Amino acid sequence: MAKAEATPEQQTQVEMRQAQESALIGRILTGERNCFHDLIRPYERRIYVTVFSMVRNAGEAEEIVQETMLKAYRSLSGFRGESKFSSWLTAIALNEARACLRKAGRQDTFSVDAEFENEEGECQPFQLRDWREIPLEMLERNNLARLLQDAIQELPEKYRTVFVLRDVEEMSIEETARLLGLEPGNVKIRLHRARMMLQNRLAPALQRENPARRGIWAFLRRRP
Amino acid sequence: MRIDCQEAWKALSAYLDGYIDPVLRAQIERHVQFCEVCSAVLDSTRNILYLTADDRVFELPGNFSERLHARIDEVLQREAP
Numbered sequence: 001m002a003k004a005e006a007t008p009e010q011q012t013q014v015e016m017r018q019a020q021e022s023a024l025i026g027r028i029l030t031g032e033r034n035c036f037h038d039l040i041r042p043y044e045r046r047i048y049v050t051v052f053s054m055v056r057n058a059g060e061a062e063e064i065v066q067e068t069m070l071k072a073y074r075s076l077s078g079f080r081g082e083s084k085f086s087s088w089l090t091a092i093a094l095n096e097a098r099a100c101l102r103k104a105g106r107q108d109t110f111s112v113d114a115e116f117e118n119e120e121g122e123c124q125p126f127q128l129r130d131w132r133e134i135p136l137e138m139l140e141r142n143n144l145a146r147l148l149q150d151a152i153q154e155l156p157e158k159y160r161t162v163f164v165l166r167d168v169e170e171m172s173i174e175e176t177a178r179l180l181g182l183e184p185g186n187v188k189i190r191l192h193r194a195r196m197m198l199q200n201r202l203a204p205a206l207q208r209e210n211p212a213r214r215g216i217w218a219f220l221r222r223r224p
Numbered sequence: 225m226r227i228d229c230q231e232a233w234k235a236l237s238a239y240l241d242g243y244i245d246p247v248l249r250a251q252i253e254r255h256v257q258f259c260e261v262c263s264a265v266l267d268s269t270r271n272i273l274y275l276t277a278d279d280r281v282f283e284l285p286g287n288f289s290e291r292l293h294a295r296i297d298e299v300l301q302r303e304a305p
Contacts, residue, residue: 028305029305031304033300033304033305034300036296036300036305037293037296037297040296041289044284044288044289044292045279045282045284048282048284048288049282052282058285062285062288062291062292065288065292066291066292066295066296069292069296070295070296070299073296073299073300073303073305074303074305076305077305124233125233125236125265125268125269126265126268144275144281145280145281145282145283148272148275148276148281149281149282152276167273167276167277168276168277168282170277173241173243188237188238188243191237192234192236192237192238195236195237195240195269195272195273196233196236196237196269198269198272199265199268199269199272202268202272203265203268
């Protein structure tokens with residue numbers, strides 16, 4: 001789960017990674033082209049997930065990730081290091097995904113704003129009384145993965161993008177705000193609404209499909 | 225001072241992320257001790273975030289990485305950055 005502030009150790013790791021990336025970029029630009037593979041390898045997965053959540057099609061998402069990486073390679077000399085390399089890559093991916101959606105004339109057809117907001121604009125959570133644990137077999141059978149993917153993809157775009165950058169890519173509020181040209185306060189509001197919409201959408205479905213079993217969350221919570 | 229369910233929900237996201245005033249944090253924690261609805265809402269939202277971060281939820285297509293690097297290789301062979 002994304003955290004608000006990095007610990008000093010995490011900050012050191014980030015700085016080390018940035019230094020390694022700067023060194024790799026320098027080597028690529030001076031002729032060691034194959035270093036580009038190492039540069040992008042840590043980000044393949046999260047860029048794919050971000051793009052997939054936008055275009056909602058695995059084949060298109062894969063094509064867009066490839067185009068993103070090639071565009072990054074061709075524009076690498078223009079990367080000034082003012083932002084993180086990962087944020088720069090994500091910005092390219094978001095532009096590519098949006099271009100793909102525009103080209104296909106696809107827009108969000110599912111808007112849940114009105115459904116989930118009261119007159120004060122606040123999202124209401126689904127008021128369950130007993131949250132049962134989710135059986136491991138359900139996750140393994142992909143039912144749960146599918147439910148979650150569908151719910152994320154059905155979020156209106158402005159909420160979905162913030163949620164994916166923050167809770168899937170684990171960007172900070174500030175990075176997300178910079179990337180989307182928003183104020184940090186707006187990012188927090190959108191993130192909150194996105195999470196409430198997901199809770200509202202998923203809690204009843206998971207509760208319905210879930211037999212009375214407990215214990216799997218202890219397994220999931222062990223994940224760092 | 226006690227808070228009600230609406231106030232607790234409004235601060236839920238900030239609570240989960242940790243960027244929250246310590247007084248409000250303590251009020252939420254006290255509230256969910258006694259409110260089973262908010263306790264379940266908090267747990268379900270937190271669990272959805274744990275799931276979102278689980279690699280098994282968003283699986284890459286088979287051989288995704290191989291195809292990506294093969295495509296990059298084609299370009300690396302013929303183009304300088």
